[in-house]
Amino acid sequence: MSAGTFTPRPGAAPVSRMILAQTALETRMLLRNGEQLLLTVIIPALLLVLFSAVDIVDTGAGKPVDFLAPGILALAVMSTAFTGQAIATGFDRRYGVLKRLGASPLPRWALMAAKTLSVLVTEVLQIALLTAIALALGWSPQGNPLSVAALILLGTAAFSGLGLLMAGTIKAEATLAAANLVFLLLLVGGGVIVPMEKFPGAAQSVLGLLPISALSDGLRAVLQQGVGLPWGDAAVLAAWAVLGLGAAARFFRWE
Secondary structure, three states: OOOOOOOOOOOOOOHHHHHHHHHHHHHHHHHHOHHHHHHHHHHHHHHHHHHHHOOOOOOOOOOHHHHHHHHHHHHHHHHHHHHHHHHHHHHHHHOOHHHHHHOOOOOHHHHHHHHHHHHHHHHHHHHHHHHHHHHHOOOOOOOOHHHHHHHHHHHHHHHHHHHHHHHOOOOHHHHHHHHHHHHHHHHHHOOOOOOHHHOOHHHHHHHOOOHHHHHHHHHHHHHOOOOOOOHHHHHHHHHHHHHHHHHHHHHOOOO
16 A cells, blocks of 8 residues: 555535535435425326316317326426425525535535526426326327427526526515415416416417416427427527526525
């Protein structure tokens, strides 16, 4: 054994390793949180089963699950990237977790990258579970998986920006109430379960510009109608992503 074999090597770990470690921690914390699991997994799954099995809403021609499954996938993305992330980050900010992590060797941008990666990992699990349930209910998806992945990534960026903006600018308790309220409102008015055609014409024009509507309609166009990438919906999501992430970067307060 040569001298110096056990010589310590002080210094921070590589940023990539710190991001992966923080991502794993963020993901474990989210999956251990019962309230977050209810919001991100149980509610979307129950809505998919209930509205597919019971004729409550007129979803048009074809099997209800073919209309509902893309909308529920969009809802799952919103529940994780927006609602769940806004609430978790808001309380991290309130209790000083963000301030302490911001003073650690982990750069602040790397912390946000880890949170985003955690959201993506959770979404993969959500989509796998909801897809299995939908297939068991008779879903017959069409379209290009790459188009689906592009829409989900754009939707994740849009909702993450809005969630971080909310978490970084208002108090945690207000974030909790506002994020859940927005979730419920967009569930009803975002084309997730109720077709946009059921709303008045003037309301359709406004609701169609919401990120949840763009993601729901885009996924439905690909998975139900088999079209290529719906560029209009993708453009709406991209615009929300730029605005949300830009505003979050500008106005986010760490304490």
